[in-house]
Amino acid sequence: MPIDSGLAQLSKDLLLSTVFIYAIAMLACACDFAFGRVRIAPPVPVPVLAGRAAGGGTAGETAGGEAGGLAGGEAAGGADGAVAGAAAAPPGFGAAAEPGPGRWMRAAFVLTAIGLIAHVAGIATRGISEDRVPWGNMYEFITAITCVAIIVLLVVALRYKAYYIGLFVLVPVVFSLGLALTVIYTPAGALVPALQSYWIAIHVTSMIVAAGLFIVGAVTTAMYLAADRNERRLAVGQSSGTAGIMARLPRPLVLDRLSYRTILFAFPVWTFGVMAGAIWADQAWGRYWGWDPKETWSFITWVVYAGFLHARATAGWRGRRAAYIQLAGFCCLMFNLVGINLWVTGLHSYAGVG
Numbered sequence: 001m002p003i004d005s006g007l008a009q010l011s012k013d014l015l016l017s018t019v020f021i022y023a024i025a026m027l028a029c030a031c032d033f034a035f036g037r038v039r040i041a042p043p044v045p046v047p048v049l050a051g052r053a054a055g056g057g058t059a060g061e062t063a064g065g066e067a068g069g070l071a072g073g074e075a076a077g078g079a080d081g082a083v084a085g086a087a088a089a090p091p092g093f094g095a096a097a098e099p100g101p102g103r104w105m106r107a108a109f110v111l112t113a114i115g116l117i118a119h120v121a122g123i124a125t126r127g128i129s130e131d132r133v134p135w136g137n138m139y140e141f142i143t144a145i146t147c148v149a150i151i152v153l154l155v156v157a158l159r160y161k162a163y164y165i166g167l168f169v170l171v172p173v174v175f176s177l178g179l180a181l182t183v184i185y186t187p188a189g190a191l192v193p194a195l196q197s198y199w200i201a202i203h204v205t206s207m208i209v210a211a212g213l214f215i216v217g218a219v220t221t222a223m224y225l226a227a228d229r230n231e232r233r234l235a236v237g238q239s240s241g242t243a244g245i246m247a248r249l250p251r252p253l254v255l256d257r258l259s260y261r262t263i264l265f266a267f268p269v270w271t272f273g274v275m276a277g278a279i280w281a282d283q284a285w286g287r288y289w290g291w292d293p294k295e296t297w298s299f300i301t302w303v304v305y306a307g308f309l310h311a312r313a314t315a316g317w318r319g320r321r322a323a324y325i326q327l328a329g330f331c332c333l334m335f336n337l338v339g340i341n342l343w344v345t346g347l348h349s350y351a352g353v354g
Helices: 005-035 045-055 065-077 081-088 103-130 138-160 163-182 203-235 252-285 293-312 320-343
Strands: none
Touching (some): 005 103, 005 163, 103 163, 138 320, 203 252, 252 293, 252 320, 293 320
16 A cells, blocks of 8 residues: 555654643643642651661661561651651552642643644554554654653553653653654655564554553652652751752652552563564564574563562662662663664664664
């Protein structure tokens, strides 16, 4: 079927509009941090020290596990009403915050929802113009991954009242989409023979969903490390230098648990995607596994994230040390998605920029 150039151009216009809408939403989130009232109680140094003395580490690093972290770190801070509220809330996230976001944040999430509609429409029109699933090259892959990241952002924000992550997720999404539309853009076209299989809708979709979840997990982990560092500095009487931002973030334990649950959901999806890719490889190339660079780095990524989950289940490997493992896994993921496509030749070279 010939390519519908009109729909392909409409897709590009919709995605350009999406970038601008997300950028305005990002600005609204920044205004909430700059001008909005503080809705999350700042950390209190004394209970934190008490929790560390009892538990031998931060709230997220106690040897007693997830429940032990709550008992050893936050239970010691019972005088802190915000902490007690966070520990008592059924969802476990954002309970120290007020019931809803401020006006700047509400505007940001309305804009994000509008941008998501344009984003989905841009992906759909691209697929219709090509008469295929629209993730056959790096440009289409990035547009799909960022779409999943925004969906995860909205779900997490509404489910757990974690509105504070909006700015930090929108920044990499806007940057990635802008890069895709300007530097990596690939005109609509047909798939190479190896991709002309129904497995593209199974294997690639799984990898896209997992990658979008991993992005949100990595962003939340980076926020956790910043919040934990700020709490430690406050505990010894030092100024953080970013009090305006840190005052609007929850305690490190909340961010740590949010990141962990995101990865806990993403990991089996990635595992399924790797398995589906092996089955597809057998159909396309006559072998399940050939240590192609992309296959190899998909496996390395899987191993590192498996190590992270194992670390979380092992006494003494929570908090910052486990967070570093997760970020290492995210670096492997980014190299697999970007570096392999740009710099390494293999059977997956068709996924590159051209």
